Amino acid sequence: MKLLILCAGRGTRLKPLTDHVPKSLLELDANQTILYRLLSQFSNFFVSSETWVNISTNAQFFLKYLSEVPENIRPNILYESELLGSANTLFDFTSLADGRTLVLHGDLVLSNQYVKALMKEIDGVNENLVICHNRLAKDARSFVSKDDLGKVLKFENNFSSFDESKVLVNSGIYLFQDLADLGSRPDLKVEISDSVLTHLFKEGSLYAREIEEARISVDSIEKLEKAKELVSKERCS
């Protein structure tokens, strides 16, 4: 199985912090950045030659940073000189790697418990998965519903609601069984959720799994602070 971490985005929602540092290279504490944490957490499950980091915007910062990361967790680099969009990145990645691939967004800060639960959840699974978690409907940007076997029955990307109830949302983590079966290549700048997941859902081959351990997608300065707290708590315990 291969691991692909998507770090090519511009990080616009975190400006001005991301003016000179890519989002995934923001520090969580003195010892680690968001990316470093992901690389070390997953190094127990993936060898570095099977790990890939996709970069584009501010690639020079990643090169410098990754050249200094210990070789045992240093990933392969997937460089795009112009932003392709994560769906196209995935399509191009198919020419480099086949078979099962776990895809993560590079702005995720996962608790150690989350990583353990995730690896247990995907172990031996033969389906394409979107990993989900519960969220208040009014705060949700996506919506997933599944049957008892986990098959996705409804998948919406641009979801909006004023409802106070909880709904299942896309956690930004996907498992693909065969990258050769992702549907037709989308236009540039299209995201995985808008293209590949929608295709797999329509084909009836998308399944969802729920993980409720601590997970933060760092898309605001407030979330970055929460992520720092999570890391600090884990360190203390």
Next chain:
Amino acid sequence: MPLKSLLLPGDLRIKGPGKRYQVNPPAIFLDFDGTLWPDFGPGSIMMNETILESDVRLLNELSKKGFLIVGITNQTFFGYQYRIKFAQIIRYRKRLRRILNEFSLDSIFLCHHHPNSKIGFLRKKCQNRKPQCGSILLAIQENSIDISRSYIIGDRITDILAGKNAHVPNRCLILNSRNLEWNLGIETPIPTLIDFRVYLNLSEALSSIEKSSRS
């Protein structure tokens, strides 16, 4: 044909001592400026560069292990001047011989072309000029190289792209004294992904290859 073009052809190949290799050997394709020595701009190849003994030792070891070591370099500095002196060409060719021996290289493929060269016979869009891969393909064909076990090492995305174009699967980008925008510099944006591994310097890249060859 200008007389000087005989001594300084647009594309030049210099062969080494002809060591004995296994059938279908793997190869390491090596860039020169910014990889074997610091890149000070056009003509770095002629300067008294600092050669790291560890690099020389590792290249030697890898050569003994059966890797064909092939230099692949764009050398366009002649094209920055309007006239070339014979003495300059002679000095250059002597220098290439020294490099060949010093770094255990089996051969060197040089492309002197540039689309904007000031020297007429060197002005050309050449298939051997990286990121094009003509030289690499020629080296593969001539030596029956096993491409699946081969590596390319360079300090610019153009080196990596040349490796990708030639289907060299293991591509190593090393960072150098120049700024990182230089490492990433390319004449035209690439409409796809390029994959490679990044290393601090040549020694680290060679050590990593050496380790992989042991396993």
